[in-house]
Amino acid sequence: MATDQTAASTHRTDVLADRNDRIRRTLDHIRNDSTDSVDAVSTFTAQEYTDPAIARRERDAVFGAVPSIVCHGSEIPKPNDFITMRMPRNNVIIVRQRDHSVKAFVNLCRHRGALLEEQEKGRCRLFSCGYHRWSYDTDGSLRAITRDNTFGEIDRTRYGLVELPAQERHGFVWMVDDADAEIDVAGWLGTEMDGILAGYGMDRLVAARSEGFDEPVNWKIMQDAFLDGYHIQYAHPNTAAKHIHTNVMAVEDFGRHARFVAPRKTIDKYLEEPPAPDEDLSPYITETHFLLPNSTLLRQPDHFELLTFRPHPTDPARCRMEMRLVVPTLEDSGMDEERWNRIWDKNWKILLAVLHQEDFPLLRSSQAGMASADAGGMLLGRNEVINQIFHRELRKLVS
Template sequence: MIQLTAPRETRIRRALEHLRNGSTDEYDVVTPFDAAEYTDPNVAARERDLVFGRVPSIVAHSSELARPGDFITLQMPRNKVIVARQADGGLKAFVNLCRHRGALLEERENGNCRVFSCAYHRWAYGTDGSLRSITRDATFGEVDRSRHGLVELPCEERHGFVWLVDDATQQIDVAAWLGSPMDEILAGYGLADLVSYRAGGFDEPVNWKIMQDAFLDGYHIQYAHANTAARHIHTNVMALEDFGRHCRFVAPRKTIDPWVDEDPGENSLAPHVTETHFLLPNSTLLRQPDHFELLTFRPHPKDPGRCRMEMRVLVPTVEASGLTEDAWTRLWEKNWQILLAVLHAEDFPLLRSSQAGLESADAGGMLLGRNELANQIFRRELGRLVS
């Protein structure tokens, strides 16, 4: 049974009961799907336009743009983008393109500046997108500068995250997109008070949905991660809440095992679970006992067989942690390196091989099981966006 907004300890005890019974929350039906969903350029084009071009997706944590003038650049499915912290503390996002002859305006991944200056002819723009200067303007001719600033994209900061809609003609309302339950859940976590210890991005020869699916899947842990995650987390056990577009579920860690044969009574079981949040269209937010991990997956602008995966570890500040700066760095660097090792040694090779298999001419039909509940919700909701 899928319960909505149940207290956390109640949900954890439901997961514990599943562990005792060898069961898990389940979807209504086994669902067939076709390989073309991961290989067809027409499907990919619809996803770029009707998903990423219409709805908010997370592109950064606020701490990555802490000071006025801080910026990041990224490749979205439809546009190359600059996101910049404004003098008033707000954020704006722009197409990373000089309005003169179309040169890439900013090639650095991140930095701090007062103006963006095009390397081709040195036209300059403020971090607010305004066209500040045209070199040798006396000979260039008349230009209405108010109409030739950077093209702005819908951008909003909420719950410590930077959200973007990848279409200049659209609008953004993150609270409405999340809906009341998930908006309240994220508000309760204090994510804006955390910092991004590190953010890393990886370009992989894999469809973005294959990547997203892997990080909603509690069915593969014992088999794909036998010597890593499977030592700590139980396989094929989840207690899930379905919020429509989004969901969250708890999975028991193996430290919960002493309670399998004993009533936990009033003891909190929160330290003994990992809690996963799926935020449509492309984000997995993992709540660990002492930090959060954010995984995002974006399609390649042209190739359905490629994507960009980004990982962030969100942690308390040094001051809030009570640790010395050296101890804080050692703790989170060790955590980061463990995550990297699992990704590169276990997840990525399997997902690359999945993409290669799906590109077979006679791949045939495939299935999502009832136990693959979060994956079923992802596919259901994505289908609604592109239909």
């Protein structure tokens, strides 16, 4: 036990030292007007944002092949709690089982194909179809065929809901949007990112606020914008740019996923006089994780923000963004309920205002720009490291 504790505290010290090294690198960058960079500028085309064949390939080779986060487990806390969503390939029901595991099903009645569950979220003992009232257990099995004395004999075991691979890990529910696929979230994350996420204990947190936005923008334009440290001063002069340095990043490339620290302006006090070697510098940064294929996880001093981006099932020029504020539970926070709600409401409103007033208008106009037939080639700079990683890894998945 004592050895375990020593190991755990050594691990914490290592994590802290490692983070401090990266933060010191951002201090050097601020002094030198530099940032981490990749070897070369890369190019891309407008077709990647408009071509239905490319969009289809992404739905199958990306969302139908690898795990992506669909919600936080706290959104379906009890057995029979469910949420529904439109994934790129399937309409989906995610439902908590009696043994507390999660399952995902195609949201479709196996009789004549009606959408089985119309509500976005809820709790039920049975999924019951509105058309001819067939019903299914929350474990997916076909429970009842109405007027079955007239319907005819079928093998009921073959007509349960179609199951999709889903798994809960690090507090989030992940799925692969293909019934024939398998899921291994730890394997997909790899040792480094799996270890990083494990260290955050997000399974003990709750999604205090969440909302989805259907935007007339390709999902990659959206994903790129929320990994972008280069636009802050120009797109967010009176909001984010007041707090965060523009175009300064210390990046770790884990070969598939990545993370970076961006310094807050409060770090400037250390430009002249360097911090003590053992001072915890994490209050002076934001730390952003890119989880391939479609998530940005921001680690703030006292909470996390998760942003996910999913293609529309048919239209390359549309997507759904979801934003979640993942925070300590009311009990763990030590706050009273009124204060807990007030704090997260305030955070949430600030995030929503920046999205709706600053990011979304720019991103809609990017999509409009991409509609030109003779757009010409476009560029990602050496300084746009995380975007380069996203595009590099996406290319591997679709090729």
